[in-house]
Amino acid sequence: DGDATPMAFMDWPFDGLTLGYAWNWGAAALGDSRLRFCYGRGFEAGLQTEEMASIDDMDFAGFSWDVIKKDEMFAYIQTFKAFNLINYPNFQDPIINANFGTMSGMGDRKNLGNILHTAAAFHNKVSNLHYFLAGGWSQTQPDADGMFNDYAAMAMRMAGPNTENEDGYSVYAGVRYDLDNIGLKLGAEFNYGTENWLAMSPGHDDIYMSKLAARGQVYEVYGLYDLPTGEMISKYAKTFIRFGYQHYEFDYFGSGDWNMYAYDLSDPGDQAKMMMMGLDPVEQADQVYLTFEAFF
Template identity: 60%
Template sequence: MVKKFSMLVVAGLIALPTLASAGGGKSNADLEQKIEELSRQLDELKAQMAKQNETITETSGKVDDMDTMLEEKSEQWDLASRFQFDGDFRARGDYYNASTVFAAGTPLFDGYDSLGNPQFRPAGGGQENDTIMTNRLRLNMRVKATENLEFKGRLAMYKAWGMQSTPDGLGGGFPVFDGNTTRTPDDSALYVDRAFVNWNNIGGAPVWFSIGRRPTTDGPPAQLRMGNEERMATPVAYMDYPFDGISLGYAYDWGTDALGEGRIRFCYGRGFENGLEDDTGASIDDTDFAGIDWDILKQGPRFLNLQSFGAFNLFNYPTFSSDLVNYGAPSEYGAQINLGNVYHTSAVYMDKINNLNYFIAGGWSRTDPNENGMFNDYTSATPKNTDAEDGYSVYAGVRYDLDNLGLKLGAEYNYGSQYWIAFSPGHDDLYMSKLATRGSAYELYMIYDLPTGEAISKYAQTFIRLGWQYYDYNYSGGFDWNLKPYDLDDEKMQMQMMGLDPVESANQVYLTFEAYF
């Protein structure tokens, strides 16, 4: 518009002589007046154009600043968007009632007095906790550093209501140690539960390398009874043990829809680090884990896994985080020593027919003790058991999904033999690991999806889980390779001499309120 106006003024100035000739009767004074008027208008026009140019320059600067700011913000948003966060919260209440081998008041050996006379204490006859409430919070994170390098981590808080330490009897009676931290209720701090880096597609091949705090808890088939549709960890649930280590894996495709895909991993980890050794030779060796985990096939819900590993230079007990610790070891347990090796193999097959999920699993364990022995019987004339002992377990379960009602109903059963060992200190059964049972364990449960509205997050799940567990022990112990697993019916005298009063049967009822976000 300004450009058009200025062109008209210039055209008018050019036409002035012509106008002057045409109007021959007009005086020179009139002509000069018109020229002055046009000159004034031209000056005003120049002033307006200069002001507009100034405004345009200022606006252009602001636009440039905005572009720079948006570029910076975009870069920040891009960096932030690389991080994926999700999590879950669980409130849980439990009722627990257990019967022990000996009736209340039965005298149990309790050591010797200063004169060498035996002392006795009365058996309690049972255990009970009518209510115990716990809160668990877990925060997951995932981020890619480069195209083929990603980090995954999880922080966890798990505590009992009204406590900033572990209540008596939880975690199978073990204090908190590296193999059950974040898995046994303790204080309200957030601890690193998982933290590892995956280097994928190494050399353009379906090969990966991973190192860090491993995803080794709540493995298959635990996702069924825990209300998750996805696999939550690498190893079969018989290996429920947080540890630090590495894995090297290879993925493949069977080339047929019936078998789907598979992957095999070599895994190594450290179960106990002794630190510096002294010159006396009294130090013990580090405990290491090594083995393979093989997803033989996976196609939809169909899944077959085989794992086999060894625990080498196994400790008699780990280093505890406890008020009872004295130089890294509770004194009542005696000195820390290496006992030898344990070998472990297990497998699980899972599938789904219409709305019926099912699985069957089995495990085998074998001890290879050194001169210190495993499963020792201190009531015997030769207490150190240096023989290899084999144990086994079978485990099966079903879950039927009533999708129209948002309801899932499940049942599970497992049996363990006398010398069965499950590596499951990180279990999620609050008191005793059911997969470590030497005898039978039963469980019935239901999961109900809460009508909390439309999901905001793709991770969203809200449900309650109600379950009942019944433990029926045939032999003493569980996750224990130190003492002989005594027959609860036929070896009561030996247990009485040892001062032992193990659980014979137990009922546990739990109710959870869970939100995944």
């Protein structure tokens, strides 16, 4: 029940395994530590026939390290690599799944290359004030089909697939003040993503889109109101109402997507390219939310 959005630069549903080892640093001020190796499959290509175009499974592998965990102080590092990224996933509707490549103009489903990703976060508490700071780095490593392709320039034969590695960065910070006597917690958060930033976060629960994937800035204010019903069920249970407001300001097109070039929304030339492709990107978005949440 801490931050409005957990530090979820990596929030991709996958099947896999985790192996870890935990220890105590031996110094009271440093507390405990835990290192985990994680591996999983984020896309299963399924059975292949000789007549089908070969598609490799999309896998993830990396390390998750709770460097320091002492009371409210928490330092965390996460690094992983995504292998054989696909240009678009499977869809539950069989008609859409079979025809999406034609309808979207993206062609057959195929692998595009790899992504290297690293993030770190630090959280602590002073009296009733919580604060945290997190940062992320992503790097695309495309194959011959490219990532962040300028499809408008490619259509005019002015460019080919972008096979260069592209780096992106994000910063994420927030504070929260707990009013324990009335069970109310009030907080504010800010995050910013650069032109080629990628957050692997399709599992987000934001109403509009993953705020941590935004290429631009997102401002959020929120509140949490604890309910006593959780403790009535179990001493481990928590129930609360979450309410808040988010404001998105996008600087570049395609947040969360590695297929298309991150067109600059303020550049007239890039605006003309997007218009040529029939794209009308959102520059700002606002949303208010109210949820009831329970943890057991």
